[in-house]
Amino acid sequence: MNYSQIFCEYLKKHDLKNTTERLTVLQVVLAMDKHFDVESLIDRLKSQQKKISRATVYRTMELLVDCGLVTKHRFGENGRVYEPKSERDNHDHFLCVSCGKIIEFYDPEIEGIHQRLCERFGVEILDYSHQLYGKCNKCSG
Amino acid sequence: MNYSQIFCEYLKKHDLKNTTERLTVLQVVLAMDKHFDVESLIDRLKSQQKKISRATVYRTMELLVDCGLVTKHRFGENGRVYEPKSERDNHDHFLCVSCGKIIEFYDPEIEGIHQRLCERFGVEILDYSHQLYGKCNKCSG
DNA sequence: ACAACCATTGAGAATGAGTCTCAATGTCAG
DNA sequence: CTGACATTGAGACTCATTCTCAATGGTTGT
The missing domain is CATH 1.10.10.10 (Winged helix-like DNA-binding domain superfamily/Winged helix DNA-binding domain)
Structure with a gap:
């Protein structure tokens, strides 16, 4: 579809x-x-x-x-x-504050964090937002 | 100070x-x-x-x-x-979309994720933003 | 302490992303 | 085909934040 x-x-x-x-x-x-x-x-x-x-x-x-x-x-x-959004497309973003480049990445541990949060506080997570800001390899240093 | x-x-x-x-x-x-x-x-x-x-x-x-x-x-x-911000005050936030309650939490694994990102892409992280949205234990179900 | 320089302040105008209004238009079930 | 009603568009509106610039006030050197 x-x-x-x-x-x-x-x-x-x-x-x-x-x-x-x-x-x-x-x-x-x-x-x-x-x-x-x-x-x-x-x-x-x-x-x-x-x-x-x-x-x-x-x-x-x-x-x-x-x-x-x-x-x-x-x-x-x-x-x-x-x-x-494409199927099974689960990623977070790194944004270079110098050149604006966006790197998409996926680290499964983010789900571990969310899982532990749910267990610890009994909450239900519907959505989240996770962005990193910094310098990409070309802009750092 | x-x-x-x-x-x-x-x-x-x-x-x-x-x-x-x-x-x-x-x-x-x-x-x-x-x-x-x-x-x-x-x-x-x-x-x-x-x-x-x-x-x-x-x-x-x-x-x-x-x-x-x-x-x-x-x-x-x-x-x-x-x-x-207080000293060594490192936490992320969960926000209940029903009642507005904010839960602060810290999971050291967030740093693991950032560390791995730096190594993998050679980037330097200056800042980040991580929020979760959902229902707290009183509002869910 | 004083003067002089220049940063800071305040009132209100300006900005800009996003939302709302409502008359005109378009969709679709029957 | 037609009526009921959802959708659209142009532009007004909102509201958080930023800007402007003349008046005020800290700070430094003497």
């Missing part, structure tokens, strides 16, 4: 309408760089002569996050950054 | 002036709840008849973060939250 199909199913299941704006946003999102902000997405839409309002773009991104096709991040003091 | 002394040293070292506004903000910050936002801090200042402008409060918080007396967080979609 591809992204569009998943999105359509999601829309149907929630009694939301299958509009061209929504599908167009999804298409363009999938063609963006891995990490992008809404501003770039809107620029891209404009440059492709797709006239979709800022409000609709924001509204649609929310849906895409909600149906699990996209994840939303906050890196440092900047606004939101989105990232299309 | 107490907080005020550290702050004064910091100011001197950076050729910044030792103003009553700056010291007042520090005093009131130390008397705040563990996690607070700028709005509450400004309210507190007002209620104590200390007239310090919004701009100065923001500017001073930046200094306090820079000199390591306070840490700055972003929890979810909300604005900044500050937290006075």
Whole structure:
């Protein structure tokens, strides 16, 4: 099942309408760089002569996050950054404060930490955010 | 060396002036709840008849973060939250999305993760952010 | 102690990301 | 096809944070 199909199913299941704006946003999102902000997405839409309002773009991104096709991040003091999510795609981010490079990494021990937290405090974890900031190998020293 | 002394040293070292506004903000910050936002801090200042402008409060918080007396967080979609930092005070946060409760926890394995990242990619970590969102034991189920 | 220099402050304007409004438009079940 | 109602778009709005700049105040050297 591809992204569009998943999105359509999601829309149907929630009694939301299958509009061209929504599908167009999804298409363009999938063609963006891995990490992008809404501003770039809107620029891209404009440059492709797709006239979709800022409000609709924001509204649609929310849906895409909600149906699990996209994840939303906050890196440092900047606004939101989105990232299309692929199956079993579980990673955290390192951001170089000098050049802006983003390194994605996965360390299974993060799950150990979460597991121990749940056991210790009896909480249920729904979501998390884990970012590292520093200098990449080219910028350090 | 107490907080005020550290702050004064910091100011001197950076050729910044030792103003009553700056010291007042520090005093009131130390008397705040563990996690607070700028709005509450400004309210507190007002209620104590200390007239310090919004701009100065923001500017001073930046200094306090820079000199390591306070840490700055972003929890979810909300604005900044500050937290006075004590010696060897290394912890992450769990936030209950239902009741707002904050649990602080420390799991040494977070450092293992960071260590492995440094070795693997040759990066230097300067800072990080790690928050968990979910339901606390009273709100889950 | 004093003057002079320059950092700091405050009030309010400006910014900017994100949200809201509501009339016009589009979707879709029946 | 049509009615019911969800969605869209343009721009107003919000709200946290930053900026501006004239007035104020610390600090240093004498």
